[in-house]
Amino acid sequence: MRAIQMTEFGGPEVLKLTELAQPEPVSGEVLIKVTRAGLNFADTHTRTNSYVRKATLPLVPGGEVAGIREDTGERVVALVGSGGYAEYATAPSDLVFPIPAELDDGTALALLIQGLTAWHLYRTSGRVQDGDSVVVHSAAGGVGSLAVQLGHPLGAGRVIASASSEEKRALALELGADAAIDPDPEGLTGRLIDANRGTPVDVVFDMAGGEVFQASYEALAPFGRIVVCGIASQQPNQVSTGSLLRHSRAVVGFYLFHCLERPAMLTDALSELFARAARGELEAIVGHTYPLEQAGQAHIDLRERRTTGKLLLDPCA
Numbered sequence: 001m002r003a004i005q006m007t008e009f010g011g012p013e014v015l016k017l018t019e020l021a022q023p024e025p026v027s028g029e030v031l032i033k034v035t036r037a038g039l040n041f042a043d044t045h046t047r048t049n050s051y052v053r054k055a056t057l058p059l060v061p062g063g064e065v066a067g068i069r070e071d072t073g074e075r076v077v078a079l080v081g082s083g084g085y086a087e088y089a090t091a092p093s094d095l096v097f098p099i100p101a102e103l104d105d106g107t108a109l110a111l112l113i114q115g116l117t118a119w120h121l122y123r124t125s126g127r128v129q130d131g132d133s134v135v136v137h138s139a140a141g142g143v144g145s146l147a148v149q150l151g152h153p154l155g156a157g158r159v160i161a162s163a164s165s166e167e168k169r170a171l172a173l174e175l176g177a178d179a180a181i182d183p184d185p186e187g188l189t190g191r192l193i194d195a196n197r198g199t200p201v202d203v204v205f206d207m208a209g210g211e212v213f214q215a216s217y218e219a220l221a222p223f224g225r226i227v228v229c230g231i232a233s234q235q236p237n238q239v240s241t242g243s244l245l246r247h248s249r250a251v252v253g254f255y256l257f258h259c260l261e262r263p264a265m266l267t268d269a270l271s272e273l274f275a276r277a278a279r280g281e282l283e284a285i286v287g288h289t290y291p292l293e294q295a296g297q298a299h300i301d302l303r304e305r306r307t308t309g310k311l312l313l314d315p316c317a
Contacts, residue, residue: 002315003086004295006059009049012296015085020060023083025090030078031070032091036289037084038064038109039311040142041207041232044299050234052255055082061295062313064112065089066105075099077108079260085295087315094263097270102278110284110310114142115273116266117229117256121147121205122154124265125227125254131157132202135192135219137183137212139175140168142310143229145285147205148175153281156203160195162188164305171308175283185211192219200224210235222248229254285309291317 003020025031043061045051055061062084066077076098078091099108121143122128134151138144139161151159161172162183169180179195181188192201192215200221206213207230214237217226228251239251259265276282287309290298294313301307 001087002292003060003083004062004292004313006047006061007057009047009055009057012047012299014047015061015296015299017293017295020086022088023086023090028093029090030093030096032065032067032076032078032080032089032096033070034065034067034084034087034089034315036066036105036109037062037086037089037292037313037315038066038113039290039295039298039302039313040064040113041230041302044303047299053257061085062089064109065091066099066109069096075105077105077112079112085292085313085315087292095260095266097267100274100278103274104286106286106289106310106312107277107284108274109312110142110146110286111270111273111277111282113256114310115146115284116259116269117143117254118147118150119154119269119273120254120256120259120265121227121229122150122156123269125229125252126203126205126225128155128203130155133158133160133196133199135160135162135201135204135216136172136177137162137205137216138207138230138232139163139172139177139180140285140308141207142285143207144205145171145175145309146282148172148177149282152176153276158196160192160201168308171285175285183208183212185215188212188215189218192216203227205229207232209233209237213237217249217251220247220249223250225250225252227252227254287311289314289317 209231210233
């Protein structure tokens with residue numbers, strides 16, 4: 001089969017198209033003929049071995065796929081851990097989910113890692129209460145575009161989006177944000193408060209870290225929560241316990257793969273997301289689909305913020 005394999009860590013050039021043996025499922029696994037592989041910002045960290053989970057070489061990257069189960073012929077999405085950038089992949093059977101007939105592969109993939117993350121930001125880590133103001137950074141991305149749409153249905157009183165261009169901010173407003181602002185750290189605290197009609201905000205979902213995190217933290221109201229679900233800037237932050245105490249603020253982390261040990265956290269949320277999408281209540285923004293051999297270019301576009309929504313690889317193109 002054709003696959004993208006890494007034999008060293010580094011830039012996009014380490015993502016090389018090669019021929020490999022088709023993987024063989026072991027007990028408890030299923031084999032999937034891949035029709036689309038999902039691309040995630042985390043993949044760019046895996047490429048440089050700077051992700052939360054360290055990688056080992058050689059490696060076929062890619063943590064999620066859509067395709068056809070070889071044993072049943074069923075259309076599915078699956079969390080594969082690694083091995084997704086290929087024509088075939090294996091997945092644990094309890095991490096394989098049927099795709100409703102009403103949804104295409106790209107939509108189903110967008111609702112898997114990104115959709116589940118957005119849902120758990122509200123329900124599990126952010127614990128958004130009715131009427132809370134919610135800030136969604138990177139609002140035109142895979143997680144952000146879904147988090148904006150889920151805001152009001154999941155109880156947010158006001159949804160404030162940030163995005164890096166006028167076009168992306170306009171998209172966030174179309175998706176249901178009440179306000180959309182520039183995420184430039186200079187003056188960001190003030191812009192967040194202004195966008196919330198002059199009052200500090202209740203909840204922030206932050207994928208950037210660094211100066212954006214600090215400015216957002218300073219915009220929090222008493223009992224406000226900032227949920228860290230990414231560090232795209234690769235700039236870590238430190239928060240003093242004294243600051244937490246003085247302001248009654250909370251800093252919470254969310255990493256989807258901790259849900260793998262609790263399957264109900266995946267199945268129940270994904271069922272809700274699929275149902276909302278099938279009813280037309282939730283639009284998964286599916287961006288560009290790249291041929292398998294252009295995985296490196298996809299990583300470049302993703303890192304340089306040229307993209308909108310969910311990016312995909314087509315191993316058959």
